[in-house]
Amino acid sequence: MENLLTDETKMFQQMMHRFCEKEIKPVAGEIDEKEEYPSEILAKLAEMGVGGILAPEQYGGSGLGWVGACIAMEELARVSAAAALAVGATSFYFAYPILVAGSEEQKEKYVTAAAYGEKTGTLALTESGSGPDIAKIETTAETKGDSLVLKGSKMSVINADNADEMLVFARMTNNGQPGDFVLVAVDSKSPGIVIRKVPKMGMSAVATCEVDFNEVEVAKEAVIASGMESLKLITNALDCFRLVFGAVSIGILQGAFEEALSYSQSRMAFGKPICAFQAVGFYLADMYKMGRVARNMIYQAAFKADQGLDISLDAQVAKLYASESCMWVADRSLQIHGGYGFSVEYPISRFFREARLMEVGEGTSETLKETILVRLGLQT
Ligand SMILES: Cc1cc2nc3c(=O)[nH]c(=O)nc-3n(C[C@H](O)[C@H](O)[C@H](O)COP(=O)(O)OP(=O)(O)OC[C@H]3O[C@@H](n4cnc5c(N)ncnc54)[C@H](O)[C@@H]3O)c2cc1C
Numbered sequence: 299m300e301n302l303l304t305d306e307t308k309m310f311q312q313m314m315h316r317f318c319e320k321e322i323k324p325v326a327g328e329i330d331e332k333e334e335y336p337s338e339i340l341a342k343l344a345e346m347g348v349g350g351i352l353a354p355e356q357y358g359g360s361g362l363g364w365v366g367a368c369i370a371m372e373e374l375a376r377v378s379a380a381a382a383l384a385v386g387a388t389s390f391y392f393a394y395p396i397l398v399a400g401s402e403e404q405k406e407k408y409v410t411a412a413a414y415g416e417k418t419g420t421l422a423l424t425e426s427g428s429g430p431d432i433a434k435i436e437t438t439a440e441t442k443g444d445s446l447v448l449k450g451s452k453m454s455v456i457n458a459d460n461a462d463e464m465l466v467f468a469r470m471t472n473n474g475q476p477g478d479f480v481l482v483a484v485d486s487k488s489p490g491i492v493i494r495k496v497p498k499m500g501m502s503a504v505a506t507c508e509v510d511f512n513e514v515e516v517a518k519e520a521v522i523a524s525g526m527e528s529l530k531l532i533t534n535a536l537d538c539f540r541l542v543f544g545a546v547s548i549g550i551l552q553g554a555f556e557e558a559l560s561y562s563q564s565r566m567a568f569g570k571p572i573c574a575f576q577a578v579g580f581y582l583a584d585m586y587k588m589g590r591v592a593r594n595m596i597y598q599a600a601f602k603a604d605q606g607l608d609i610s611l612d613a614q615v616a617k618l619y620a621s622e623s624c625m626w627v628a629d630r631s632l633q634i635h636g637g638y639g640f641s642v643e644y645p646i647s648r649f650f651r652e653a654r655l656m657e658v659g660e661g662t663s664e665t666l667k668e669t670i671l672v673r674l675g676l677q678t
Contacts, residue, residue, distance in 0.1 A: 310360075322336075326378035330503055335460055336381050343415075344415025349385070349389055349412050352393065357409045359409070364603040371546050374549060377549075379500075380502065384460075386546070387418070387456045388419045388420070390542050392420055393412040395465060418457065419465065421465045422455045422465065425450070437451065438450055439482065440470075441472050444517060445517055446515070446521070448482075448490075448511040449511055449513055449514075454506050455508070456504060459505045459507055460505070465483055467479065467528070480521055483516075484511075488515070491511060501652055536661070537610045540617040546656065547592065547623070548593050551588065552589055555631065561635055584626075592620040595615070595616035611669075615670065617661060617666065618663055622663060624653045625654065628654075631650075632647070
């Protein structure tokens with residue numbers, strides 16, 4: 299993986315690592331416990347260029363591409379996966395589709411503002427009836443003069459309560475043609491939007507929300523993409539978001555591994571540190587192995603994405619491996635902590651809860667395996 303980094307991305311990695319150690323690690327447990335949105339941390343990260351990591355300089359970005367994005371996510375998640383998701387909601391979910399398909403004015407308005415930390419955002423895609431099958435969405439957009447009127451309900455929208463804007467994926471009602479979708483940027487304070495936080499078991503410093511759109515009027519000029527192009531845009535973006543989730547998985551994995559390593563060196567049993575028992579040592583060796591493999595897979599795919607190559611299969615396989623490894627490592631790290639692992643006073647309990655999301659978000663393990671079966675020609 300080291301070979302894939304340039305001097306610039308290496309420097310960025312070192313800067314992120316130092317910042318996360320100094321500014322986030324000491325408060326990560328507290329923001330989780332108090333479910334406190336990390337706004338001060340996000341402001342500092344924006345100053346460091348994390349908000350515009352994918353955007354070129356002309357839109358205020360640092361242009362470090364998907365490799366840079368994965369570095370940021372990995373380093374953040376190593377100390378606080380909630381902070382990683384809070385950044386990712388704006389920098390990737392919101393800004394990336396606009397960067398790819400938006401007009402110049404839209405890029406100026408949204409991408410530049412996100413890069414400077416002046417606007418936060420998210421993506422409202424998932425619905426209770428559609429899940430990963432995004433073409434089955436039921437939220438509708440109806441033309442009314444120069445506006446669209448949105449009706450429907452989205453679930454599991456990360457950061458919605460703190461987002462200035464949301465990208466909403468909807469189905470046009472007017473001509474009813476299959477594939478007539480639209481992706482539109484919506485001001486979250488628009489009349490008719492109702493946001494409800496849904497409490498969750500981890501990463502609670504950044505909320506996940508249900509969002510209702512009750513006849514929400516939005517100017518047509520906020521349309522980012524429409525028709526099959528918008529479906530394709532979202533489908534391709536999801537592959538890249540899987541890389542980001544894979545990088546978050548590696549970060550959590552690494553954090554949980556480091557906790558296991560240090561605990562196993564200090565905890566004595568039967569007159570020696572528990573890492574000296576081969577059963578424990580083998581867990582540590584497997585954790586290390588999985589971290590290395592997952593990291594290589596994710597960064598290889600990120601590198602390919604930055605070359606403009608098709609990453610669909612690479613991203614899905616890498617995300618699947620990284621997320622399942624992350625869960626295994628968090629679980630074994632907890633085991634190494636013995637009874638203390640089950641208490642909430644050690645960081646491992648937070649890593650364990652964070653790890654559990656990784657096999658669900660951005661493609662459940664089962665749906666990713668289905669895709670592999672299709673690639674193997676075992677299913678259509
Ligand atoms: C914390 C969190 C944050 C999220 N953030 C966002 C966000 O910001 N924006 C957004 O739009 N969405 C977001 N999501 C939604 C997330 O992407 C979905 O939860 C995920 O796609 C799974 O969809 P679902 O919950 O409807 O599960 P379902 O599709 O109902 O799946 C339930 C079970 O059925 C299995 N299953 C479903 N289909 C298949 C299949 N074809 N083959 C085999 N098994 C299958 C699944 O693997 C799973 O085990 C978030 C979710 C969470 C938990």
